Amino acid sequence: xxxxxxxxxxxxxxxxxxxxxxxxxxxxxxxxxxxxxxxxxxxxxxxxxxxxxxxxxxxxxxxxxxxxxxxxxxxxxxxxxxxxxxxxxxxxxxxxxxxxxxxxxxxxxxxxxxxxxxxxxxxxxxxxxxxxxxxxxxxxxxxxxxxxxxxxxxxxxxxxxxxxxxxxxxxxxxxxxxxxxxxxxxxxxxxxxxxxxxxxxxxxxxxxxxxxxxxxxxxxxxxxxxxxxxxxxxxxxxxxxxxxxxxxxxxxxxxxxxxxxxxxxxxxxxxxxxxxxxxxxxxxxxxxxxxxxxxxxxxxxxxxxxxxxxxxxxxxxxxxxxxxxxxxxxxxxxxxxxxxxxxxxxxxxxxxxxxxxxx
Amino acid sequence: xxxxxxxxxxxxxxxxxxxxxxxxxxxxxxxxxxxxxxxxxxxxxxxxxxxxxxxxxxxxxxxxxxxxxxxxxxxxxxxxxxxxxxxxxxxxxxxxxxxxxxxxxxxxxxxxxxxxxxxxxxxxxxxxxxxxxxxxxxxxxxxxxxxxxxxxxxxxxxxxxxxxxxxxxxxxxxxxxxxxxxxxxxxxxxxxxxxxxxxxxxxxxxxxxxxxxxxxxxxxxxxxxxxxxxxxxxxxxxxxxxxxxxxxxxxxxxxxxxxxxxxxxxxxxxxxxxxxxxxxxxxxxxxxxxxxxxxxxxxxxxxxxxxxxxxxxxxxxxxxxxxxxxxxxxxxxxxxxxxxxxxxxxxxxxxxxxxxxxx
Numbered sequence: 129x130x131x132x133x134x135x136x137x138x139x140x141x142x143x144x145x146x147x148x149x150x151x152x153x154x155x156x157x158x159x160x161x162x163x164x165x166x167x168x169x170x171x172x173x174x175x176x177x178x179x180x181x182x183x184x185x186x187x188x189x190x191x192x193x194x195x196x197x198x199x200x201x202x203x204x205x206x207x208x209x210x211x212x213x214x215x216x217x218x219x220x221x222x223x224x225x226x227x228x229x230x231x232x233x234x235x236x237x238x239x240x241x242x243x244x245x246x247x248x249x250x251x252x253x254x255x256x257x258x259x260x261x262x263x264x265x266x267x268x269x270x271x272x273x274x275x276x277x278x279x280x281x282x283x284x285x286x287x288x289x290x291x292x293x294x295x296x297x298x299x300x301x302x303x304x305x306x307x308x309x310x311x312x313x314x315x316x317x318x319x320x321x322x323x324x325x326x327x328x329x330x331x332x333x334x335x336x337x338x339x340x341x342x343x344x345x346x347x348x349x350x351x352x353x354x355x356x357x358x359x360x361x362x363x364x365x366x367x368x369x370x371x372x373x374x375x376x377x378x379x380x381x382x383x384x385x386x387x388x389x390x391x392x393x394x395x396x397x398x399x400x401x402x403x404x405x406x407x408x409x410x411x412x413x414x415x416x417x418x419x420x421x422x423x424x425x426x427x428x429x430x431x432x433x434x435x436x437x438x439x440x441x442x443x444x445x446x447x448x449x450x451x452x453x454x455x456x457x458x459x460x461x462x463x464x465x466x467x468x469x470x471x472x473x474x475x476x477x478x479x480x481x482x483x484x485x486x487x
Numbered sequence: 488x489x490x491x492x493x494x495x496x497x498x499x500x501x502x503x504x505x506x507x508x509x510x511x512x513x514x515x516x517x518x519x520x521x522x523x524x525x526x527x528x529x530x531x532x533x534x535x536x537x538x539x540x541x542x543x544x545x546x547x548x549x550x551x552x553x554x555x556x557x558x559x560x561x562x563x564x565x566x567x568x569x570x571x572x573x574x575x576x577x578x579x580x581x582x583x584x585x586x587x588x589x590x591x592x593x594x595x596x597x598x599x600x601x602x603x604x605x606x607x608x609x610x611x612x613x614x615x616x617x618x619x620x621x622x623x624x625x626x627x628x629x630x631x632x633x634x635x636x637x638x639x640x641x642x643x644x645x646x647x648x649x650x651x652x653x654x655x656x657x658x659x660x661x662x663x664x665x666x667x668x669x670x671x672x673x674x675x676x677x678x679x680x681x682x683x684x685x686x687x688x689x690x691x692x693x694x695x696x697x698x699x700x701x702x703x704x705x706x707x708x709x710x711x712x713x714x715x716x717x718x719x720x721x722x723x724x725x726x727x728x729x730x731x732x733x734x735x736x737x738x739x740x741x742x743x744x745x746x747x748x749x750x751x752x753x754x755x756x757x758x759x760x761x762x763x764x765x766x767x768x769x770x771x772x773x774x775x776x777x778x779x780x781x782x783x784x785x786x787x788x789x790x791x792x793x794x795x796x797x798x799x800x801x802x803x804x805x806x807x808x809x810x811x812x813x814x815x816x817x818x819x820x821x822x823x824x825x826x827x828x829x830x831x832x833x834x835x836x837x838x839x840x841x842x843x844x845x846x
Contacts, residue, residue: 241600264778265693267655267747268662268677275679277672280665281694281728283778284771296626303627306639313636318627320634324681332688334624335640369640388626412643419623419642 138166139253144227147219151175153182156233163247170219175211192218207465212358214367216338220345220352221470227256229342231393238300238394241321251391252295252342255325259289260385262330270325293348293384294375297340299395304337306412307405310398325389330380333422336372340393347384350434351375353466356459364407373422378437381427417452435467497525498612503586506578510534512541515592522606529578534570551577566824571717573726575697579704579711580829586615588701590752597659597753600680610750611654611701614684618648619744621689629684652707652743653734656699658754663696665771666764669757684748689739692781695731699752706743709793710734712825715818723766732781737796740786776811797826
């Protein structure tokens with residue numbers, strides 16, 4: 129199945145939006161044209177809203193700058209980060225499609241070991257359209273790929289799998305390292321093409337990178353909140369990590385799958401490690417508490433929708449993480465605001481039975 | 488580190504035994520000569536003990552047939568399977584080395600994508616000598632390999648990892664499928680070389696195959712019991728699965744790591760699916776109860792050695808699985824016998840504080 133990943137496709141053309149956060153002209157789209165042009169783009173312009181972002185001709189897109197976000201969300205716009213690529217999650221909220229693919233504007237088309245350009249989007253779609261297997265590990269990786277299957281000893285009752293909510297792609301060239309690792313290994317490049325997709329097992333957390341990520345908005349969208357980062361916040365570069373921890377515990381609770389591995393994109397330019405260190409250092413410290421928190425989170429059985437799970441998570445964040453730093457109190461409030469805004473913009477998706485009498 | 492896996496090495500020459508269960512002449516060793524010859528072999532002859540097994544010249548080996556097993560273990564020999572490759576675990580017991588590599592006699596040297604022969608043993612040794620990371624998933628796979636590291640968002644407190652107890656290698660050509668899958672896909676061959684080693688996360692079970700497997704005998708040896716299979720037993724081909732479930736819950740409890748992925752061997756010949764179906768069918772049925780059992784096993788804190796863990800596991804097997812089939816009652820007894828025999832043959836490894844007053 130995944131073997132045809134590099135051939136152009138417009139699968140799910142009317143059901144998928146590509147969300148791109150940016151502060152610059154989107155020249156990088158030229159390289160993606162054969163793969164992205166059939167799809168609708170949602171561009172979330174970060175920083176100065178008066179700047180004009182050029183989008184190469186022929187792409188179908190809508191663009192939102194900070195003024196648009198403020199206008200559309202009103203006072204709730206404060207849950208959307210500014211001067212940080214975390215603002216991308218606004219695009220998830222305004223999309224009306226079932227699937228989202230989000231990519232950074234410094235990510236280019238990678239090649240597979242035979243030199244063929246990789247259609248990352250097609251591979252993400254394949255990942256999302258075939259099930260996940262979070263309850264037992266398959267040693268030959270994704271059992272649904274061509275030429276693979278469940279190995280001896282894999283319980284037959286688990287072979288139908290569960291719906292895949294998230295597809296996490298990887299990066300050739302510049303790996304997604306934190307600032308300390310960037311500083312220590314400035315020249316390290318990822319050249320290893322690992323030809324695998326695998327389900328991250330239930331109960332296991334992972335560092336989700338937002339650079340090359342796709343998800344099923346209907347299944348997990350309301351949990352794909354990228355938090356409060358950047359301008360006015362004590363932290364940056366933890367937007368995708370935060371979303372990753374949240375979506376994983378919710379997927380585990382709701383019986384949804386998270387896949388990682390293929391597709392690769394080519395990540396062209398490492399961000400400045402000194403700037404990154406300033407953004408990250410509190411996160412590096414805090415994650416030592418945050419991760420144990422997420423590892424022990426239990427969501428009650430009556431949390432049967434993503435929204436209910438997310439409200440419950442916000443409550444637990446407030447209860448348990450506020451003592452780490454007052455920031456988490458603010459973040460917990462923003463999590464609630466995010467869901468309120470999501471449900472306002474996506475009325476069909478509103479759960480009929482919200483906790484705390486919320487609509 | 489793993490990149491030099493294909494170059495011959497005699498690393499750990501005096502600390503590793505190669506255990507081979509067989510019923511035939513070991514011609515397959517010719518192909519492995521450059522890699523295996525520096526090491527000591529323990530050959531466990533299955534079936535008719537009067538048959539003479541030929542071993543190619545130049546190999547250093549000891550060979551045990553059924554008469555030897557009966558003589559050495561006396562009445563406890565009944566814990567060692569007969570007419571099933573499960574008998575291989577006798578070799579683990581009589582070894583005096585720290586590491587074991589076990590391989591089936593229908594497994595040959597595989598080639599990497601560049602055509603270079605893969606020194607499977609060298610890769611296993613690398614896997615065993617570098618740590619595992621069971622508490623959090625690293626999206627770039629083994630962070631200790633050359634060219635890889637921990638990605639952004641990986642907690643620094645977990646980057647030292649834990650000792651690796653088990654290295655589970657894979658198979659090109661004939662994949663390790665159960666009989667139903669063999670019957671349905673008789674022509675499927677595994678041609679996908681996935682260039683990865685990864686830690687199976689804590690709390691996740693996996694189907695461990697005994698075809699191409701290495702482990703640290705000091706860390707996990709007493710749990711590497713391959714159960715009661717074959718002659719006189721209602722089941723076969725679940726020896727390695729049984730061991731895999733047991734070692735995984737014990738590794739998780741003791742904070743040890745289990746790696747899977749590289750190295751590949753070339754598996755030459757699929758066993759007869761009709762014969763396999765007869766051996767497997769009860770296992771296919773039973774695993775639907777056994778796996779949930781292992782998923783919920785909790786070992787008490789005072790189980791601080793592999794032996795103590797294994798005795799506790801035997802107790803829980805008797806309590807909880809005997810109702811599935813009386814076979815598990817017998818198996819639980821054999822698990823205790825196995826540890827008693829292990830400790831007799833390995834007196835230095837005897838725990839000073841065995842439960843139930845056992846020596």
